Amino acid sequence: MAVSLQTKYPLRPITNNVPRTHRSSLLHVRVTCSATTTTTKPQPNLVVEKRLVSPPLASDPTLQSTWTHRLWVAAGCTTLFASLAKSIVGGVGSHLWLEPALAGYAGYILADLGSGVYHWAIDNYGDESTPIVGTQIEAFQGHHKWPWTITRRQFANNLHALARVITFTVLPLDLAFNDPVVHGFVSTFAFCIMFSQQFHAWAHGTKSKLPPIVVALQDMGLLISRRQHAEHHRAPYNNNYCIVSGAWNKVLDESKVFEVLEMVLYFKVGVRPRSWSEPNSEWTEETKISNNQA
Numbered sequence: 001m002a003v004s005l006q007t008k009y010p011l012r013p014i015t016n017n018v019p020r021t022h023r024s025s026l027l028h029v030r031v032t033c034s035a036t037t038t039t040t041k042p043q044p045n046l047v048v049e050k051r052l053v054s055p056p057l058a059s060d061p062t063l064q065s066t067w068t069h070r071l072w073v074a075a076g077c078t079t080l081f082a083s084l085a086k087s088i089v090g091g092v093g094s095h096l097w098l099e100p101a102l103a104g105y106a107g108y109i110l111a112d113l114g115s116g117v118y119h120w121a122i123d124n125y126g127d128e129s130t131p132i133v134g135t136q137i138e139a140f141q142g143h144h145k146w147p148w149t150i151t152r153r154q155f156a157n158n159l160h161a162l163a164r165v166i167t168f169t170v171l172p173l174d175l176a177f178n179d180p181v182v183h184g185f186v187s188t189f190a191f192c193i194m195f196s197q198q199f200h201a202w203a204h205g206t207k208s209k210l211p212p213i214v215v216a217l218q219d220m221g222l223l224i225s226r227r228q229h230a231e232h233h234r235a236p237y238n239n240n241y242c243i244v245s246g247a248w249n250k251v252l253d254e255s256k257v258f259e260v261l262e263m264v265l266y267f268k269v270g271v272r273p274r275s276w277s278e279p280n281s282e283w284t285e286e287t288k289i290s291n292n293q294a
Contacts, residue, residue: 063149065156073156076163076194079170083187090180100184107189109247114189115196116242116249120258123241124273125265136161147233150201158197166194192244200243203229221245238275 091100119140128138143150150158170190177183202214203224210218217223224246232240239253240246252258262273 063153063157065154065160069156069160072160072163072167076159076166076170079167079174080187080191080194082174083170083183083190086174086178087180087183087187090178090183094180096180100180103181103184104188107185107187108192108245111189111192111196112242112244112246113248114193115244116252119241119243120261123237124262124275125271144233144237147204150197151204153201155198158201159194162194162197166190196244199223200229202226203243221247236275238273 087100087104091097122133122137122140123144126133126137128134130137170186173182173186202210202218203226205214205226207215207226214223218225222245224243228240228246228249229243238258240249241258242248242252262276265271265273
């Protein structure tokens with residue numbers, strides 16, 4: 001007597017970390033497994049049909065700026081300008097120059113650290129359903145699959161999410177404080193955070209296509225360099241998270257700060273970071289496509 005069993009399952013991991021806007025181009029992988037039980041030894045047969053997900057094209061609507069994006073970037077820039085103006089005007093009025101300048105420098109240094117901590121968090125924890133930051137988590141996972149696409153994003157498309165945060169954060173500070181030292185820190189820190197995604201995009205750019213001033217700032221270490229950030233997109237994908245200047249990357253990586261945090265979170269709440277898993281194709285840059293697009 002023979003019993004035939006046939007089951008079909010979609011392989012869910014294939015769609016992990018693929019932005020929802022690109023899933024329309026995905027043909028599900030189907031596995032058909034059949035086994036026949038007879039008096040002889042079962043002979044299972046496994047048939048795998050695999051179709052690749054196409055990378056987003058330069059004309060993809062998800063890479064284009066909308067008027068909503070532009071308005072948020074304009075609002076963010078307005079709050080930054082107001083904070084900077086208060087710092088300059090207040091400094092002139094009170095004859096303070098050194099203190100606001102030092103506060104601005106501190107804002108620049110701490111913005112790089114902040115970008116690294118945030119980048120580490122969304123690279124390793126949460127998913128597209130995470131409240132507030134789910135969209136950014138999804139975007140960063142797609143970025144690990146096709147890093148070069150960030151250079152195809154239009155300016156406001158790339159910055160609008162951070163611009164919205166900066167608007168709601170800096171505007172109350174503009175209204176509440178007039179201290180030039182406070183605004184020296186706030187304006188510089190907020191500027192670096194809001195434009196960190198643009199610095200990030202430049203770190204993926206082709207040197208010959210970047211503005212000379214950007215290349216000079218990267219070479220001086222004032223902006224994250226292409227060489228340094230390239231290490232973040234190589235195995236084991238758990239270093240060089242800072243994307244403003246990258247000044248904190250060596251300190252954080254050599255002291256294993258993020259590895260310690262990952263261990264603490266794992267033993268306290270049982271959550272494993274994505275960096276502990278063997279990187280699959282979703283985390284691997286498609287070099288051939290990248291080179292063709294560069």
